[in-house]
Structure formats: structure tokens, C-alpha cells
Amino acid sequence: MLRRRIQRGLERLIIGLLGAAAVLTILTTLGIIGILLEETRRFFIMPEVSVAEFFFSTRWEPLLGEEKHFGIWPLVCGTVLVTAVSACLALPFGLITAIYLSEYAPARLRAVLKPALEILAGIPTVVYGYFALAVLTPALQRIDGSIETYNALSAGLAVGIMTLPIVTSLSEDALRAVPRSLREGAYATGATKFDVSLKVVLPAALSGVVASYLLAIARAVGETMIVALAAGGLARLTLDPRGQVQTMTGYMVQIFLGDTTSGGIEYRSSYAVAAALFVMTLVLTLIGQFVLARYREEYE
Template identity: 50%
Template sequence: MPDHSTATATPNASALGMTPHVVSERLAKKAFRHTRERFIESILFLAASVSVLATLGIVWVLVSESAHFFSNIPVRQFFTDTLWTPLFAEPRYGILPLLLGTLTTSLVALAVAIPLGTTIAIYLSEFANPSLREVIKPFLELLGGIPTIVYGYFALTVVTPLLQVLIPSLPGFNMLSAGLVMGIAIIPYVSSLAEDAMRAVPMSLREGSYAMGGTRFQTALRVVVPAALSGILSAYILGISRAVGETMIVAVAAGMQPNFTMNPMEPAQTISAYIVQVALGDLPHGSIGYQSIFAAGLTLMLMTLIFNILGHIIRRRYREAY
């Protein structure tokens, strides 16, 4: 009997009219594409690692330099002493005056930026027509692009004299005018992120509110804002970080005098303003006074980290609730 095993055998490439080199070329192209994708992935990974490496480098510099400072100044004295006089004959290194100045100006700024920024975001997201939104948005972006030194001199030469008309006893350098102008500078950050979060809310939620008889104002406050609260809190966190780290506005308008007070109508110095003052050469490099800027910078970084962690916890809880 004839052997049918050869008839059922798988046809080779020549029987199908194909040549072996076509298959190998396809595999070569596939291998080349895979290698190219891996190369591009490696470049993207290196680019993403820049922020991590930069952060680790900053932390290393702050911690290592602060260790030299704290080897001469006790940590307890640093956080409990109410005098900050590194330029005096008998220097004192208590961070509390700088800390209170930073917190006071930040609170004044947030009291301006959060209400106004949220109101602007609600209006742009729920009430403004597209043509008006296209006009307002560039002005907000322009407001966010103004150099902070310009804001500082605006606070010193315009806002402070206006406030002195209402408060005659207000000194030329004060935390109130610096905080107010700083709040104006932060508004674009808060309003832009908050508006993006509100516009990301599905239209079905708004339509459901309208179907239940809700007005646009009720829908905005009772439906859209709670649904977008996670993103709105992220905008607030960015505003807080921006206010705490502000330098030039407070350096120009609030003065350079460390003052243990939370009265916004008094002059004061913030942590960032002190770092700028010492970096200009007021203290010799390598001295304890110079190393104090790293301890102050480490304190500022820890403040920002604490605010971000608290904001992340609050944001996660609201996200789970809604």
C-alpha cells in the first residue's frame, strides 16, 4: 500500500511559493523593533529618574550639612528658642521666629487664594460661556507668569500705602501686605487645577441634578464640588506649598527682621527670606551661621512634606467617601 504519511506532511516554504529569507527578514525587523522600543523605554526611564535623583541629592545635601550645624547647636534649642540672631556677637539660633513668619504670611495668602481661586474655578467651569472663558484663562496664566520680585515691589509700593490709609499705624514692612499679594500670586495655581477637576466631573451627574429640579448654582455647589473635591484639595495643597516656599515677595515687603509674633501687621522674616539673606554673603562660608541655612531649609522641606502628607490623607478619605 502507498505510504500516505508523506501526503499529510506539512508543506515546506518552497511548496507555498515562499522563500526562507522572507521569514528571517520579518524576524529581524521584529527583533530590531523590540530593541528600539527597549532603548526608548530606557531613555524615558532615565528621564523619569531625574526628579527622583534630584530629590535624593537635595535631601542628602540638607541632611549632611544640617548634621554639622546640629553638632554645635542642640536640636531642642533650635526648635524652642525664641530668638534668631545669627549676626549678633552672641548668636542665637531659634527657628521659631522664622517659622511663625512663614506660617503667618502663608495663612494670609491662603485666606486670599483659596476663596477667590475656588470661586473663579466654579465660575469658569459651570457658569462662564466658552468665549468669556477663553478671555479670562489667558489673564490668569499671565498672572501666574509675573516674576515674584515684581509682586514684592507691588506690595511694598502700592499695597502697603493703601493699607496705611486704612491702618495708619501699619509699618512700611509688614506681613499683611506681603501675604495679600502672595495670595494674588497663588490664585492662578488654585483656580486652574480646581477648574480642571470640576470640568472632569461627568456631565451625567449634572444632568441628574437638573432632572431633580436643581439649579445651576445648587448643582455646582452640591454635586460638582463634592465630586471634584479630591482634585480641589490637590489644588489647595499646591497653593500651600507655593505659599510656604515663597521668597522674594516676603523678602521685599515683609522685611528681614526675625520677629517672634503672628501679628500680620508686624514686620517679620521667613525661612526662605533668611536663606536668601545669608546666601548673599552676610556670613562667611563654612561657619555655623552659614550652615544654619541648611537647617532652615531642612525645616522648610519637612513643613512642605507634612502638608503634602496631610493633604494626601484628606484627599484619599474624600475620594473614598464620594
């Protein structure tokens, strides 16, 4: 009797400990939000900045000159530009590769393609940064002489290569989850494989594909080492990918690598940038999760 009671108590204790581990994930989120909010508040109460300037000014000049400017738009613009370039590569090619893998590819080709994509997904981002800087940029400069040493184009392409496996593997999962009966019904009406893939399977798996797109874009927005190496360090409000831009993450790297004093305004500004970045990726992942949850309900 007593032994059983001790045993039961022990099990409760173990389950309690497991629960504590789970609560840690919530503490992590609360910690991130709390720290970003507090440091951003400290940034905004500094006399040199105002909330209005942060959101409405188009000049980001925190380090140079007499008068400092903290308008976040040039950094957002850099991030959007790099992300857009990456999306142009990763989204279409990732999806087409996923369709090929799921609908067309013979087993032998799959056996080559899947590992190749897995390796691409496992390569550290700093390696892609090196690739952009040492391989892509010189190659692009040979095509178009007006491309600068640091530019948004090669950084964006490298980010695209990095996110391509994410799109492919998540989209392929979604495409494969489409029930066989749907395909067979379409074939029975005389559809070609092309018709089946694009007009039956793809629409049925659309929410999964959209989710993969959103997650890939979120990764691109938060990507740090590639842009820190290849995109440059000049915050500019431009849509020309040939020149250098600074992204939000790129600015944070510049600050944390540099010699700015930790109480200084430039240092604090990196927290405000981090908060903006966090909100952007959070919104993207939340929508992605929501879409994914809906798609799961449909087929399970």
C-alpha cells in the same frame, strides 16, 4: 538576521538611555535630601547650638548680639503668617472663581478670564514682590497708618495673588471632571444652579479642590522673592500682620546674599532652615498628590 539583531540592540540602548534620564529625577531628590541632612548634621554638631534649642526655643537671633539664638519658631511663625494671609485671599476667591468659570460663566467672559488668570500665573514672583513693596504697601498704609514699610500683610496678599491662579485652574479641572449626569439629576429635582454648584458639583469634586488648596499652600510656604522684598528681615514671634516678619525663605535669602563666611554658623543654620522648609512642603505636596490620586480614580 544580523541587521535585526543590531537594530534590537540599538533600541535597547535607547530605552536604557531614556531610563537613565528618568533615574536622574530620583538622583535629584536623593541629592536634595542628602545635602540637607549632611549640612544640618554639621550645623547641629556645632557647640553653639542644640537640637532642643532649635525646636523649643522661641528666639531666632543668629546675627546680632553676643549670644546667638537658634530657635526656629519665629521663622516658622513668619512663614505661617504670610501663608495664612495669602490663603485668606487665594483659597475663597480662587474657588469661587473656579465655580464661576466651570458652572456659570458665558463663553465670552471665559475668553477674558482664562487668559487673565494664565497671565497672572506666568508673572515671575519677583514682579509680585515689587508690586507688594511699591503698590500694595503704600495703599495699605493710606488705609491704616500703623502698617510698617515692610509687613507681612502686603507680602501675604501678593503671595495670595500669585497662588490664586493655581487654586482656580486646578479646582476648575476638578469641577469640570464631575460627570454631567450628576448635574442633570439635580436639575431634574428642581435645584437651582446655586444648589447644583454648591451641593452637588462641589462635594463631588471636593478632593480635587482640597488638593489644589494644599498645592497652593505649599507654593506659598516656599515662596521666596516676594517675602524677601516685602516682608522685612526681623524674625519675630507675632501674629500681627502689620509689622515686619522674617520667613524661612526670607532668612535663607538674607544669608546667601550676605557676607557671612561659608563655614560660619549663620551660614550652616540656613541649611537647617532649608531642611525644615523642605519637610514642610514635601508633606503638603505628598498629601496633595495622595488626595488627587484618589479623586482621579473616581472619575476615570
